[in-house]
Amino acid sequence: MNKAKDASQPNASQSDAKSDLQVYFRLLSYLKVYWKAGILVLIGFAINAATEVSIAQLIKYIIDAINTADQSAKNLFPVLVIFLFFCRGLGSFLGNYFSAVISRNLVFTLRQQIFDKLLKLPTAYYLNNSSGHITAKIIYNVEQVTAASTESLKTIVRDGLTVILLLGYLFYMNWRLSLTILIIAPLIALVIRKAAKRMRRLSTQLQNSMGDVSHVVQEAVNGYSVVKSFGGQEYEKQRFHRYSFENLKKGLKLVVVVSINTPLVQLFMAIAMSIVIWIALRPQIIGDTSAGEFVAYITAAGLLSKPVKALTDINEKIQRGLAATKSIFDVIDQADEPNLGQFKPPMSGQIQFNQVGVTYPDGTKALDQINLHIESGETIALVGRSGAGKSTLVNTLLRYQTHQEGQLIVDGHEIEDIELNYLRHHIAMVNQQVILFDRTVRENIAYGELADATEEQIIAASKAAYAHDFIMELPKGYDTNLGANGLNLSGGQRQRLAIARAMLKNAPILILDEATSALDNQSEHYIQQALDQAMQGRTTIVIAHRLSTIENADRIVVMDHGQIIEVGNHQELLDKQGEYAKLYQRQFHLDDEP
Template identity: 50%
Template structure:
């Protein structure tokens, strides 16, 4: 099974590789992030120009030194040491300018690209989160963005520094003896072919490495986040093997990258050595030696030998560029992904709370069956309506469509007679407070979690909401009260305490519509008593939609809708549905018997 999955993944990666934009297109787009810092780039260019010019000047100093020795000019004994010191001082200044300002560009690039990607994550449709693991998304924000830096700045730094150095040396060689210099020109196309082949290989391997980095992050985050389940069910060996598989795949792809790089560099160096050998052979011919002074001959060989190091470094940056381009293409895929549709133009200050579903059909994907089939019902302002049914019947799907987490396929949903498609997402979601079974808390204080998304709210209002939701009851026993840190996702709190914070958050928002999605399904009796008391407060004078599994919690609802296989099959009050003797009565009887058995 694992081998089959691996082959499928590799096939998907290969297909995606074929459809990617060209490297040059991606690189040009990447450089647009550098464009605002053109001034820093120009200073870096000047710095590396100083470095290249002073480095190339060493060859000419050799010519002057040899010619001076031959003519016996002892008066220049102090001149040459000062020139050498001056050249290295210039190289130092140039290196500092170039490295510092390219580093500045690199940090700015990482920051802005990461923020651009993160801002996109915040508006992607819910389907992206349904289909992607958090580990893969986090890997793109960390690993992939850092890889992009290599292509946009690190490689560019080497390209500028060594490229200008090669240009300076080549110019000097042409000036000394243009005929001999053509040897390097002749070998350039062969080096180009080697680099081209290596580029394709680097790019393909880079994509695999990025994918495997996401797998590593995903496996680790799941094992660490679910450590209690792992240890309780003896899953240590399974998680170890899963992580080992992801890490080993990453290792193998990295080794393939290293092998390609280790072969590419010696081949290029060999080509340069062949050119150098041929150059020396030609230079030692009597005709050429006789036409050059000893100083020119030594300077020419010195400049030619100095070409090897920068040319080798220029070929080595190819792997860095390809890794960065592969990462950039992956990042741009998400940046270019369409945000959740928000074409509405209508805004409302505060809704009355009338909700109407009109023949609504919905499916989670084109290849998925219909989750809802022609659903129609209405909730009057201030009314409490409960949705009940077996697992997978479509209850939570209905709740998710009201704030437009998903787009419906057919029909319409109206708020106060206005289609939710005509409302801006911000305006629509301002009217809704949501409390779910899986409460999300952030690693801040109790007060900060209650006031999440409501900056500038007064402390008095936070405390009032906390009191109404019975958060104060347990917060007063904590060291810092409402200013106590809750830990990662509220790990330091019980399930009931987390739920009370979520309800306090809903009370503080004071939205006209409240959606309770299985808010009390996993609580003990004492916690449920507090939650029910808090819910009585939060539901007062609000339109409330309750998705419930435990039927005892919704007996007081104005109406109960029974959902089965994506359709509403029964509707009425608790007593009416019991008297009807349908699905609701069956579900109620089953739960009543289960509760009686557990108490016996």
């Protein structure tokens, strides 16, 4: 049994290595478009590497010239030194600047791709992943990707060329002596390989912990009112401390691996250098050499230490970047929200649920054999206790959730056959939880596909939603910036802006999910009039809120445990003395009390 397990390990290791190479080459494919800048990077770092060898050769000439009487050669050395460092600076500038150009463009491109993908992902992705982890991918992880691409390539090109040229120079000077340096290569490779696995694992854990930290911060900031009103400051402080401390531990563990890896490689280099110096000091072994040649050889060998150290350190950057790259490609490779529909039929709002069933991934039956026919222009109210399936039913109509059983037909076509954006274009929705953006009032009402609406249309929608008067009282009227989620407005004002947005859309299907729950009695009276007007000639689905809307609905659908248990108008259901009557007495009767 153990043998079988052991035999499988090399295969897993090879598979991981293959996967890493695939991820790395895929990442590098993003750099192809910047090949012109890449050539300049190569030229710049080639010049920079050549100056390293030139330093050793210049020292040789200087020492040999000291023993000669050639004053003209001595006068040339200051000019050569200035020229050498000018070339070195030029090469360094070209390499660093154009590698930064590639790096920042890569970050820009990846962020654009991830954000574009996030806009196309199905609702399930957002339910299964916290906003903090999603945010960390697009902000933190993308920055880490540059470590595996441009930063690592920059080091590999610059320091790799330096090592190659210095080794070439050393072998040119004395190939037998130079073989000693190569003895340590297998030991360095072994250390790097062992460290790489550990670095990768810790880098992944570090990025995940960063997502946890981001998630806690977002929850505390978005829910600051609850935190303050319920005295949750100490709890949130402890929670942030716990995740931050976990992030600290992962970071320090990564530092330990890196800090041990580099000195070990340098130790092996020092051993090789010691052997080289020991041999070099024995003329009977290496033969007769001038003082200049000896010093130049030792100088070149000593110059190897810095680029070798840099090439060793790049291992940590590559592993950190690859871990981030995998997490980013996991998002990019997610399947888009299904949109295979081709039909764009005239939409009047006729809806049929035929034996529709929805089952959540955990096996929960959210909707069970729903049969409901809604005529065009009809107002349907959905009532029932929490978890009855009201929101799920609405979400299937918007295709936020997919039904696994039965048929959902809209205006004679199965909903999957209707083009998704076209379908949603013809549905307006007002939620209980109003979403406003950090933009002006005008931009919040005329949002997205409504951005081309005229000033007259925006004002008309605002007046219909009884929002125009309070908007004009704002500092800049319709040009007032609302700030984060419009929290400077009251709940009723925010709700009326959402209703104005829905009215401006002027869709044939209107969905109201607790649309007046945040309004005071006076505002609710006006808004109800506006909603009554908005519902005229539209198919309206109302998830139960205040009694007035329930009473005026053409039909009331009572749901429980994902099933429809009663259907009728207000009076019919009261006369039945069934579940609706109980709900009415328990929940709605209070609205009649003074």
